[in-house]
Amino acid sequence: MSQATTQTRYPTYASLDFPAFETYIRAFWERERIFEQSLERRAHAPAFTFYEGPPSANGQPGIHHVMARTIKDIFCRYQTLKGRLVHRKAGWDTHGLPVELQVEKSLGITKKDIGTTISIADYNAACRRDVLQFKDRWDELTRLMGYWLDLDHPYITFENDYIESVWHLLKRLWDKGLLYQGYTIQPYSPAAGTGLSSHELNLPGCYREVKDTSCTAQFERSDAPGEYFLAWTTTPWTLPANAALAVGASIDYALVDTYNPYTHRRIRVWLAQDRLPAYFSAEAADLDLPAYQAGDKRIPWRIVETKRGEELAGLRYAQLLPYVQPEGDAFRVIVGDFVTTDDGTGIVHIAPTFGADDLRVARQQGIPAITVPAPDGSPMPLVDRQGRFVEQVTDFAGRYVKNYTDDPDYQSVDVDICILLKKENKAFRVEKYEHNYPHCWRTDKPILYYPLDSWFIRTTAYRERMVELNRTIRWKPESTGTGRFGQWLENLVDWNLSRSRYWGVPLPVWMNEDRTESKCIGSVAELRAELERAVGLGLMPENPLQEGRDFDLHRPYVDEWILADSQGQPMRREPDLIDVWFDSGAMPFAQWHYPFENEDIFRRSFPADFIAEGVDQTRGWFFTLHAIAVLLEDSVAFRTVIANGLVLDKHGNKMSKRLGNAVDPFETIQTYGADPTRWYMIENAPPWENLKFNIDSIGEVQRKFFGTLFNTYAFFALYANIDDFVFDDQNTVPYASRPELDRWIVSKLHSLIEAVDGYYSDYDPTRAARAIQEFTIDQLSNWYVRLARRRFWKGEMTPDKQSAYETLYECLLVVAQLMSPIAPFFAEWLYKNLTDGLREAARPHDSALALPSVHLSDWTPVDQSVRDAELEARMELAQNICSLVRSLRKRTRLNIRQPLQRILIPLTAHITRQRLEAVADLIRSEVNIKAIETATGDEGMFVRQVKPNFRTLGPKMGAKMKAAAAAIAALDAAALRKLEAAGRYPLQVEGETYEITREDVEIRTEDVPGWATASEGSLTVALDTTLTDELRAEGLARELVNRIQNLRKDLGFEVTDRIAIEMGFRPEWQNALAQFGVYIQHETLAERLDTVEGLTSDQQIEIEGVTSPIQLHLVR
């Protein structure tokens, strides 16, 4: 039941049904517009800016989205409590490959159908329709899980306004000279004449075993003729394009004196030491070098020198095949992180035009590519787009590097190049090599890695600044910022912006036919004006953007818009789309349609104070936000970021629909409730760790934490209603005059507020949740309520009872607020239960209680004056003593109901008489002991043991530690007394005297002869187990109270009902009844307690084998 069972000031409930009360709370929020109110209340407060990373709504949300969104929600709610204005605008990412693939799947088409069987217009219309198909499900999850977000005014990346803002950013990059056309190495099929996506390369069957001619080439050192670097390649056709050699920095290389096997000339060659066995036989190592004759089977060799790769870096060599000269500083040895000694020579041939690693490392180290001018003057590689060598490679001009034309007489270029190298003393070994190589799925021909034109953002120009500004960002966890992100930034390459696709933001660049003029468009107005001019020149029949007309900035429309260059000649748009990641990275600007609208809002909300997404966004959204902000605003885009880990299944495996281990968030929330789900996810592990999601653990959180808190409230409500307790925050019992126990929990409460505030402000929600949970379960419920409950039970309202009520009420109210960022529903439910019945009375005072929602409240300030570390310490001592007494009672089989005469506690530096006296009453009643006695070591009644305190002795003793420890263990009782009395003692260690102090040893009581003893650390408790007749009688009385209370409960009496008791006469019990009858009556609210001979009754009670009939009557 979530409905209150009675109309009372503090509603009471039979049980706790999470989905039901969450539905009730959600309806309340929506009806009363609490989210909107939480913004309105802070309308003039300083802003705390949060950016929502836009999800793609073309798929169902998963449980990991609940994780990410809980984190976001927590800090937005916390900052609102702290008095900030926190706008949260929803957003949707709508472009990109996943949408395209999904549409192709649902339409049953492939990319090559686009433009033939389906028009680009229809295709894009399908994408637009599909991409938000699950938006309703996402919105539903957002509501169900209690994530507060402005869902009514989202930014959507496919809208014209959004695209216009993106264009404006691109134009600013253009104006700064940061947008340029260049090339990257991409898989390319010469036979098909097209580039292939990585997705196409992963189609089954693309990688095949092939035999190629591999070549280990000799590159001659410029400053040491006769000395060569050996480099191995499976693509000899790339050797004319060689521009550098790469070595591993920490790999060891050997210089070997030997002979070339083809020319038989004496040479010295460099290769990795680990690769020697692959090139030289062990038997030949000792052969006499000068004795070698051409044709000898074994070629002698000898190591003459070794160096590490980093020492070789910078050495120069002569170009291997000098057909084309580069412009720049080529033919150097450089360091590459990809170099291994798994195969080859440990030295890698670098052809920047034909390898992705090659190009990357060449760009980093300033190695030029070997290119020739294309007909249009731009540089092109030594192989053309059909896969043929260009004419400048004279020996092989016009020949296909692989057999792309199915020519039956095809002669391998690789083989011919190797023959040439052999002749010129440039090949050390040539052999067939079998390996996996990707093939084009359309033509079955091997692909080439080939430079293809793309548009780039020159991010490298701002690399240093990006690194520098990154250091000012607070990363959670820090390692993601310094490591994964920071180190990557330091090795940043230019951002390839181009995508050859259909559904996305078109690159707003127009070029004339001979590519001598280009224009970048930065707004609709600018484009409209350009089109107007084109219309005037007769290049366009009419202006598609003229005022009042609907238009779409996507393909294919934008492709049809022709502009004019300075000569009036047509300019066409570059066909590329831009990387979708630019879309989302542009959201700080584009979500407000800046700069065309909302300039003020943008300025106020940039940069963000906080963002949070999965760690997989590090090089995605986190990077694009950062890059755009640094390049255009010289600013970070966010000050704090939480990069959360993955949600795995309970075995630590990745969740996937295919494996069937994915958890449905809707089902989880409907079964367990949003709050237990949220709490579990946050409490279980820090968000930046991967979460092993175990759904059973949510049930545990529900029972343990929420159940305990519910019961604590239920206890309060039960008695507060009976006593008609009204919390009046204008008039409470001063803390100073509250009892010890109350002051203790209030002190703990304010320590908790400070701790939780610190954790939230440090973006560590897990520690916050754990602290709240520990306080609620261990301190508030299991100690405070347990010890204080008798104060609520009996009699009229006294200052003591008033204090108990107020203290418990305050604790519950503050806990509701502290937990509200993580568990917004339960916190609200608790807050409303505590305050709804007081609302009207609070209004005139305009006090905090007048607020209808905990989410509208202001963070409770820590009251340092009520904190008392000494009080907290001695209560902890009391808790430990009680724990030891319970342990002793267990061991001696004397249960708590049996009163015992006394316990004895040896005093120590920390366990003082003063401390014990302050908490003695609590201990006595909690463990049912009549007296607490104390003693010092002087009486000699304890058996004591002394242990060295290594922490303090360590610095003093150093290497003599072991001897000192032995000397201390050997101290006798007299020595200990001397140490305790004087506070210091001269200790003999290996002939030297060291003065040790009390702090340097730990004196523990081992045993108290004649008593039952138990110890924990330096705390020892001894229990007197002597039972007197009086103690027995009192124990029996307590047993009777227990049986009668249980019976009352079984019979369904209310806690306030008064009764009359009749029971049979039992001689064993008479003494107890005579002495403690009044006590029994008092405890059981009995007006009368009579023994009746020969009583018969359905009810029986039993104590230690003695049974008796009993009857309880309700007294009116």
Next chain:
RNA sequence: GGGUGUGUAGCUCAGGUGGUUAGAGCGCAACACUGAUAAUGUUGAGGUCCCAGGUUCGAGUCCUGGCAUACCCA
């Protein structure tokens, strides 16, 4: 192959700056307690702190090198 995490009880996790008996919860077993409790208390079983070296009087903690696993990038 590179980068970054993680590795502690059957499970989920704590264990500032090194200190000698490594903790909690869950689960399991037993016994208690309960007029708020769906709880709780006590006791017990359960650990090569991933491995190997090193530094140190002393390493779960620091260093080096591995192994396993996850993510990102090649």
